[in-house]
Each structure stands twice: as C-alpha cells, then as structure tokens.
Amino acid sequence: MKIAFYGSSLLSSYWNGAATYYRGLLKALSQLGYEITFYEPDVYDRRNNRDIEAPEWCAVVVYEATRHALMQVAAHAAEADIVVKASGVGFEDEALLRAVLDHARRDALVVFWDVDAPATLGQLRDEPDHPLHAALRQIDLVLTYGGGDPVVWAYRAMGAKECVPIYNALDPETHHPVASQARFACDLAFLGSRLPDREARVEAFFLDPASRLQEQRFLLGGSGWGDKPLPGNVSWLGHVGTRDHNAFNVTPKAVLNISRDSMAANGFSPATRVFEAAGAGACLITDAWLGVELFLKPGEEILVARDGGDVAEIMRTLTPNRAKAIGASALRRVRGEHTYAMRAAVTDTVLRRHFERGTVEAA
Structure with a gap:
C-alpha cells in the first residue's frame, strides 16, 4: 500500500524533535x-x-514554503491508499490539512498523526472554531505518539472516530x-x-x-540557548545532530529527560530521547x-525526579557503577519490548483493520 505522509521533516532534526520518531517508524x-x-x-533552515540524506526505504519530497507549492x-494525496497529515508541519498547517483532505481519494484511509497530542488537544479546547474540529469528521483515524487513555478519551470526545497511541521506541x-x-x-x-513550554522546566x-x-x-545541548544565562559549571554545545546522539548519551555519567509542559501534565508520553x-x-x-x-x-x-531538588540529590549519590548498571538494564528492556519494529506491527494491524472493515461494509 502507498502512504503519502505530510510531516515536519524526515531529513533534519533541526528544531524538529519528531525526526527520529518518523525515521524509526516509517x-x-x-x-x-x-x-x-x-x-x-x-523551513527553519532545515535544508x-x-x-x-533521503533513505532508500522512503521517497522524500522537499517543497518550497509557498502556498502554490503546498497545493x-x-x-499527490490522490495517488495514495493511506494519506497522513501530521501535526506541527511548520508551514500553513491548517491550509495543508484542508488541501490534503480535499485531494485524498474517497477510498483512501485518511489519518491525522499527532506528535504533540496534549498540546493539540489543549488548543482545541481553547479554540472551538479551530479547523481540526470540523476536519475530524472527515478523518478516519487519529494516531498519536503518546498520551495513553487520557488522549484517546479526549480525542473521542472531540469527535474522532478512532484514536490509537503509537509510542516512541528504539x-x-x-x-x-x-565509545565515549x-x-x-x-x-x-x-x-x-x-521552547516556551519547556524552558521553565x-x-x-x-x-x-x-x-x-x-x-x-x-552539559546542555540543543538550539536556542545562546543568550540564556547559565551557571558557570554548565557548558552549552548548540545543536547536536542525530549522528552524535549515541556518544552524547553514553559519555556522561547520566543524562536527563525533561518533558514539555503539556506532556508532563498529561502523562503517558515518553519522549523519543527516553528510548534513544x-x-x-x-x-x-x-x-x-x-x-x-x-x-x-x-x-x-x-x-525519576519530582523536582530539581530530587535531581540534585540523585546526582550527589549516583556512583559510576550504579549508573552503568541502570543503563545496562534500560538497554535490555527497550531492546526486548520497545522497538520500532514492534510499534510498526501495531500500526500495521490498525491500518489493515480499517481496510478490511471497508471491504466488509462495501460487500
């Protein structure tokens, strides 16, 4: 089956936390x-x-940030059996959603794939006239990269026909x-x-x-921190490309995951970096x-740290040997239970069920 997937970026992780999720799952x-x-x-200087580079397992079309190129x-949605519009594309998202819905074939499966569901749902609650409210009546399936039952229930209450979390993985x-x-x-x-909804955390x-x-x-890595006042014992690296993530993660005694506000408030939303x-x-x-x-x-x-005090206490008492033991245990767990091959199998089951349902209804 052919999938037309409209997302932020597959080729660049620059200001694009969803990149490794897209890569692993697709x-x-x-x-x-x-x-x-x-x-x-x-957009955003990602080129x-x-x-x-474009991988052998997926064709990539990079289009100019103009309304004409968007249309x-x-x-091309008309050429696909499955049409996916992801959240947070970054250029004219509402216009893209409308255009994709207008061009998808009647027999195609139309999917909204939300990579920031708690934030999207918060916006929908605040904006009763948001175009996604009406679009949900045309969308066959909502997939999210986290959120658990709270997100599923919220999307169903908003009018989604079906919502299934497809979590981040390895x-x-x-x-x-x-090597370090x-x-x-x-x-x-x-x-x-x-980011505004992460900085305070x-x-x-x-x-x-x-x-x-x-x-x-x-050590602080990531874009946008150049003018942020930092303690003297904090060094800022700037953007760290995905090719350096393994060394960045394995070299320090410990690494920290900090959720964005909406993700932390909702729960059930492990970031890609947790599995990486x-x-x-x-x-x-x-x-x-x-x-x-x-x-x-x-x-x-x-x-797990409830606040900065907990982080400080953990770091005061964490020995190199314990840190290595925790890392080894986590590695075994994610390799055994949380791989993208496993997530893709779930996704495949959900997608094929929709097509089988359509065949039965048409009979």
Whole structure:
C-alpha cells in the first residue's frame, strides 16, 4: 500500500524533535511492505542542517514554503491508499490539512498523526472554531505518539472516530552503545531545543541542580540557548545532530529527560530521547510523569525526579557503577519490548483493520 505522509521533516532534526520518531517508524513500516513518500516544507533552515540524506526505504519530497507549492504536493494525496497529515508541519498547517483532505481519494484511509497530542488537544479546547474540529469528521483515524487513555478519551470526545497511541521506541540500528567522546564528558547532560513550554522546566530540573552542585559538570545541548544565562559549571554545545546522539548519551555519567509542559501534565508520553538514551545504554533521569513505569522500571531502569531538588540529590549519590548498571538494564528492556519494529506491527494491524472493515461494509 502507498502512504503519502505530510510531516515536519524526515531529513533534519533541526528544531524538529519528531525526526527520529518518523525515521524509526516509517523505516519499520517500509519493511512490512508499505511504499512511503514523505512531504516536508523547506523551513527553519532545515535544508542546511540535515542529519541524513533521503533513505532508500522512503521517497522524500522537499517543497518550497509557498502556498502554490503546498497545493502541488497536496494534490499527490490522490495517488495514495493511506494519506497522513501530521501535526506541527511548520508551514500553513491548517491550509495543508484542508488541501490534503480535499485531494485524498474517497477510498483512501485518511489519518491525522499527532506528535504533540496534549498540546493539540489543549488548543482545541481553547479554540472551538479551530479547523481540526470540523476536519475530524472527515478523518478516519487519529494516531498519536503518546498520551495513553487520557488522549484517546479526549480525542473521542472531540469527535474522532478512532484514536490509537503509537509510542516512541528504539531503532537498534540507529541508537546503540558506542565509545565515549571526551567533548561530551560531564556528570549530567540534557539535550533539547529552547521552547516556551519547556524552558521553565529546564530551569527547574537542570539549571537549578547545576547551581547547587558547583563541583559537578553539566552539559546542555540543543538550539536556542545562546543568550540564556547559565551557571558557570554548565557548558552549552548548540545543536547536536542525530549522528552524535549515541556518544552524547553514553559519555556522561547520566543524562536527563525533561518533558514539555503539556506532556508532563498529561502523562503517558515518553519522549523519543527516553528510548534513544536507553538504547545507547545511558543512565537516564527523567522528570516525573504519569505512566513512566509502563516503559521503564523506576529505580532499576530509569531514575525519576519530582523536582530539581530530587535531581540534585540523585546526582550527589549516583556512583559510576550504579549508573552503568541502570543503563545496562534500560538497554535490555527497550531492546526486548520497545522497538520500532514492534510499534510498526501495531500500526500495521490498525491500518489493515480499517481496510478490511471497508471491504466488509462495501460487500
């Protein structure tokens, strides 16, 4: 089956946290026989900050950030059996959604794939006239990369016919243990771009513990932090490309996951970096969110902090040997239970069920 997938970017992770999710899941779906074309706009200087070239398992069409180019690529929806519009494309999202819906064939499966469901649902609650409200009546299926039952219930209440979470996971061919690199040596590292709904939590969970632990070294990676006042023991690296993520995760004594506000409030939303870090064998500390134990066991496979004070206490007492043991346990867990091949199998089942249902209804 042919999939036309309209998303933010497959080729660049620059200001694009969904990149590795798209890559892992679409690669695994291609191995199940899906023929995929990914359409992404040329925005946010991503063309000059690519992590990968177009892969053999997916055709990629990069279009200009103009309304004319948008309409041209939206017309290709008519060629697909499955048409996917992702959230957060980054250029004229509402116009793209409308155009994709208008061009999809009547017999095609139309999917809205939400990579930030708690934030999207919050916007829908605040904006009763948002175009997605009406579009949900035409959309056959909502997939999300997290959120659990709270997101499923909320989308159903908004009028979605079906909503299924397809969680982030690990691609063992991409994220795996590597040799450490001196440039990433530190006690605690955090990787994440500077975003309005994350910055206060970065201050609380990362910068505040750093100010309390002046004898330890902290490393901050990600775009947008250049003018942010930092404690003297915090070094800023700037954007860290995906090719360096394994070394970034495995070199420090521990790495930190900090959820965005909406993700933390909703729960059941493990970030891609949770599985990337675990896949590299890192000792991961995460801010507390509901449902973490469904993915990794607190205290054995992941360390959980309720606030910056907890992060500071963990780092005061964490020994290198314990950190390595936690990282090894996390690696075993994600390789055994949380791979993109497993997520793709779930996705395949959901997609094929819709086509089988349509065949029965038409008979």
